[in-house]
Amino acid sequence: MAYLKSTKHGGVILLPQxxxxxxxxxxxxxxxxxxxITTEHLVRWACAAGDYNPIHxxxxxxxxxxxxxxxxxxxxxxxxxxxxxxxxGGPNSFLRRISxxxxxxxxxxxxxxxxxxxxxxRVLGQEKLVDCEIWMENQKGEVTVKGEATIILPSRxxx
Amino acid sequence: MSEEKLVAKIAAEYVGRETGLGExxxxxxxxxxxFAEAIFDGNNPLYRDADFASQTIYGGIPMPPAFLTTNMPxxxxxxxxxPLPLTRRxxxxxxxxxxxxxxxxxTIRANTRILSIEEKEGRSGKMIFITTETxxxxxxxxxxxxxxxxxxxx
Numbered sequence: 001m002a003y004l005k006s007t008k009h010g011g012v013i014l015l016p017q018x019x020x021x022x023x024x025x026x027x028x029x030x031x032x033x034x035x036x037i038t039t040e041h042l043v044r045w046a047c048a049a050g051d052y053n054p055i056h057x058x059x060x061x062x063x064x065x066x067x068x069x070x071x072x073x074x075x076x077x078x079x080x081x082x083x084x085x086x087x088x089g090g091p092n093s094f095l096r097r098i099s100x101x102x103x104x105x106x107x108x109x110x111x112x113x114x115x116x117x118x119x120x121x122r123v124l125g126q127e128k129l130v131d132c133e134i135w136m137e138n139q140k141g142e143v144t145v146k147g148e149a150t151i152i153l154p155s156r157x158x159x
Numbered sequence: 160m161s162e163e164k165l166v167a168k169i170a171a172e173y174v175g176r177e178t179g180l181g182e183x184x185x186x187x188x189x190x191x192x193x194f195a196e197a198i199f200d201g202n203n204p205l206y207r208d209a210d211f212a213s214q215t216i217y218g219g220i221p222m223p224p225a226f227l228t229t230n231m232p233x234x235x236x237x238x239x240x241x242p243l244p245l246t247r248r249x250x251x252x253x254x255x256x257x258x259x260x261x262x263x264x265x266t267i268r269a270n271t272r273i274l275s276i277e278e279k280e281g282r283s284g285k286m287i288f289i290t291t292e293t294x295x296x297x298x299x300x301x302x303x304x305x306x307x308x309x310x311x312x313x
Contacts, residue, residue, distance in 0.1 A: 015204070034199055041197075048190075048197035051229035053248075065247050074250040079198045079225040086224075091205050091215045095224050099254035154216070 017090035020121065020128035020153040027118040029132065032084035035111035035139075037072055042108065045076045067105065074102040077112065077145050081134050084114040085151050092154050096129065100147035111139040116149070128155050163278060165244060166287060170276040173241055180268040180296070181233045186222050188263045194226050209263075220263040227261070227295055228253060228306060233269040235308050236289040241276070243287055243312055251288065251309040259303050266298040274307070287312040 042056050051073055054061040062070045078100045086093060106112060116134040123129070129150050136145035188209075195206035204211040205221065212220040228234060235250075261267060274290040288311055295304040 044193075044197040048194040049225070049229045050231075055249075075225045075228040075253060076198070078228075078253055078255075079223065082224040083198050083200050087200075091211075094216060094260070095255075095257055097254070097256045098224065099252065101252040102250060 015091050017092055018088060018153055019156045020130070021156050023118055023121050023130050023153065025118055025120060029084060029088045029116035029118070029134075032080060032087065032114040033111065034080055034114070036109050037106065037112065039070060039108050042070060042072065042076075045073055049073070049075060051075070069107050072106040072108075072110070072112075074100070074145075077102065077106065077136055078147075080112060081114050081116070081136060081145065081147065081149070084116060085132065085134070085149055088116075089151050089153055094152040096127075096150040096152050098134070098147065098149040100134075100145050102144070103146050104142050104144040106136075106138055106144050112144075113137045113139075119148075128153050166276065166278040169241060169243060173239060174273050174276055176239060177270055177272045178233045178238045180270050181231070183266045183268045183298075184227075184231050186226070186261060186263050186265045186267065188220060190230075191220060191222060191226065191263055194223050198223065217260050217262060222261040222263070222265075224255060224257065225253075227267065227269070227304065228255070228308075231267070231269050231295075233271045234291075234293045234306065235271070236273065236291050236310050238271050238291075239273060241273075241289065243276075243289075245285070245287055245312040247313045249311050249313075251311045253309075254307040256305045257303065258305075259297075259301060261295070261297065261303050265303075267295050267303070269293050269295045281313070283313065285313070 056070055056073055116132045119133050120131040132149045134147045134149050135143055137143050192207055195201050271291050271293040274292050277288050279286050290309050293306045297303050
C-alpha cells in the first residue's frame with residue numbers, strides 16, 4: 001500500500017512502498033545525491049548527533065591531526081546511506097543491519113553519492129530480508145565508504 | 160618497554176571491560192526532527208507526523224538509524240580513558256544491528272564493552288585498532304540495537 005496522507009497544510013504526501021516480491025538480485029538502489037557539503041552541514045550534524053570531535057569543525061585542530069581540513073563524520077555518511085535504503089524501502093521497511101568502513105575522507109565542497117545494489121533476497125522465519133552492497137562515492141569518483149546492509153520488506157501476500 | 164609490548168599489556172588489562180548501563184536517554188521528538196533535518200530528511204513525515212508514523216510498522220515516530228551512535232555518553236572507546244601511546248584518532252567503521260524499533264518516548268540505556276585492542280602496521284606507520292560493542296536497551300529491558308565501532312589511533 002502506498003501511503004496517502006492529507007497534511008496540515010492541505011497537501012498530500014505519497015510515499016511508495018517497496019515489496020519483497022518487487023526486488024530482484026542485482027537490482028540497483030536509486031542513488032541519493034547530497035551536497036556539495038558545507039561546514040554548516042557538519043555543524044548541524046555535530047549538534048544533532050552530539051559528536052563534537054573538533055576534527056569536524058576546527059580547521060586548525062584538524063590540520064594538527066594530519067588532516068587537510070575538517071572532515072565529514074563517518075556516522076553522517078552511514079546515516080545518508082541508511083536514508084537511501086529506507087527511502088527505497090518505503091515507510092514499512094525496517095533496517096536490520098548496516099555496516100560501513102570509512103575507507104577515505106570527505107571534506108567540505110564534496111558532493112556525496114550514496115549507492116547500493118541488491119546482493120540476495122532470502123526468507124528467515126517470518127522475515128523477508130534483502131541483503132545489499134552499499135557504498136559512497138564523491139564527485140572525484142573516490143569510494144569513501146564501503147559497506148553492507150540488510151533491510152526487511154513487507155510481502156504482497158500479507159497485505 | 161617496547162611499544163608492541165605496551166599495547167599488548169594495555170590490551171590484556173582493558174579488553175573485556177564494560178561501562179555498565181549508564182544514565183538513560185529519552186528519545187525526544189524535537190531531537191529526532193533535528194537529526195532528520197541534519198541528514199536532509201526533514202520533510203519525511205515518518206520523522207515529523209505522529210499520525211502518519213502510527214499507521215506504519217513502527218506504530219509511532221521511529222528513531223533514525225544512526226541517532227544513537229554518538230548521542231549517548233556510552234558508545235566508543237572514549238568511555239574508558241585507555242592510556243595508548245598514540246593520540247590521533249579516526250573512526251574506522253560502524254556495524255549497527257537493529258532487533259526492534261526505537262521510538263520517540265522510549266528511554267534507552269547503553270552498555271559498552273571493549274572487544275579488542277590490536278596494533279597493526281599501516282602505510283603511514285603504526286596504527287592501533289580498538290573495537291567496542293555497545294548494546295542499547297529500552298525501558299522494558301529489551302535489547303533494541305547493537306553497534307560495533309572500530310576506532311583507529313595513529
